[in-house]
Amino acid sequence: MTVSVGILGATGAVGQRFIQLLDGHPTFEIDALTASESSAGKSYQAAAKWRANTPIPRDVADIEVGETHPDAVSDDIDLLFSSLPSGVASEVEPKFLEAGYVVSSNSSNDRMAEDVPLTIPEINPGHLDLIEVQRDNRGWDGALIKNPNCSTITMVPTLAALDAGFGIERADVTTLQAVSGAGYSGVTSMEIIDNAIPHIGGEENKMETESRKLLGEFDGAELSLHDAEVNASCNRIPTLDGHLESVFVDLADDPSPAAAREALESFPGIDLPSAPDQLIHVFGDDQPERPQPRRDRNRDNGMAISVGGVSETPSGLKYNCLAHNTLRGAAGASLLNGELLVEEGWI
Template sequence: MAVRVGILGATGAVGQRFIQLLDDHPTFELAALTASEESAGKTYADAAKWRVNAPIPDDIADMEVGPTTPDAVLDDVDLLFSSLPSGVATEVEPEFLHEGYVVSSNSSNDRMAPDVPLTIPEINPDHLDLIEVQRDERGWDGALVKNPNCSTITMVPTLAALDESFDLESVRVSTLQAVSGAGYSGVSSMEIIDNAIPHIGGEENKMETESRKLLGEFDGTDVELHGMDVAASCNRIPTIDGHLENVFAETAEEATAEDAAEAMRSYEGVDLHSAPEQLIHVFEDPVRPQPRLDRERGDGMQISAGGIQETGTGLKYNCLAHNTIRGAAGASLLNGELLVQEGWV
């Protein structure tokens, strides 16, 4: 039986990716679209400035966009995907949760809240059980699940593989992040062409905290943050999609480059529709991965790694993910599939 879903904030860049990824989905039936008051009442084709490199699905183009309020969403919608700006989501998401909706959200608010699962299905699916704690703490019948920041989700699967085999102690990462991560109008052409911007507001803190929560231990009540030390430097570069990251990791157990590559290649995935068959692809070629060549691997859901080398104190390597697919809409979609598989929807 189809699971009826809706998208909160459907006209933005991530909302458009949701629509692309939900087209012909075997489980999810898109039944509701919401956006700002300016877009409410219009057809989706009229409301959205479509930027995705594929046509708007015909059945979606003519759907009416509703306001982002619980009374405007159909009662028989089973699951909501949220791509709202975090400031809006902070106010709006609880309204839906108090009405009993399950929300898989890409918005950054509440990611580090102690009763909210911050989840990557291949990494920490057991953290979904925080939903019971959340319902007790907040007094709602709904459920809120978050996926991490697009830069965090690029490196954490590789870190999980290293931690499982060699026990991570510290991580240093420098990112080269695509302009799509800032939204369509987030970085002007005069700022980014022939340039690189060595700061992205709030991004470093997200990487440093979210990674420790994702790799933390859940004891049935709380998540104890992973004890590794993490420091990040985040940079915007003039690529369209695909975040490339340079990672330096120190481990308690000695690891060769070959050991690390094998740990990443063999890290187990999940049996979900949108998940790649192999979570991490490891390149032997030291000049890969590259954003233009490798961001679409696994339909944009696979993590790529390469350039793995030993240093005097640990390992260094590069990793890459498609930031608006694996790092945003695709991550929320995969969490939605996990919620269904685990019986929360």
């Protein structure tokens, strides 16, 4: 089965990650690329200032870039991946949905909308059924699915594993986030070299709200948020890729660090083409200095979560977790959601 896909906002940093990840994909075939009006009409190679660490795939380089509008995209496209800035996406995505397209979006708009699935395939695939509620509410034939923020994706699989085994009541997290999370021109070198920035606009709220939605329950009609309290402090540091996070969790039960490590490492993955063989890799007591962004972000093609430093606190556990923010945390997350849509029969 071949699924025809398009990328909205294909020339940006996340759009280029989509191009990389879709090269040689067993199911998805790129048939449409869109960007701003200034790029429309050019070949992708001419329109994109390619910054990825691999060459532009030959079968993509000569595709003509279209405008980001339903009239410029063929009706034969089965699935659209959106990497648009949220301000643009909030205006453009509904037009595609009303036109009947299925959109797997990395953009932050509508993530917390009550009828929009916010999904990590290994964590809450059943939330896809919100699509039926969404279609009833909004009167369109398309479907919108979102992946969460890159910092949220790093933490939530670990919370899901611990919640399943021991019950999470509270989570506090401090993040050390890579500069690529802000986009190519998001943080200047003069700001970040020899520095750390203890504020990332809107990031803390995303982690605190998206986590509870991802871990929430869907009863077929509405989704209820998980009742755990989540608090976040988000910081930008001068690493290129890979978000490292220090997490403190209060648990209903009182597991030993060894039991927690076992629950994390044995948490099941999902059988999708881009999914890692093992979702969470756990470092033992003999490697307290891991995970590290430079050494561990590319585990399982950048799609796995790494955990280390698991130890006890008076009310639960503390640990560090790491994920590649533009692979697992952005384009790769949206790609996995697209694969889930196919697997579950929505496409």
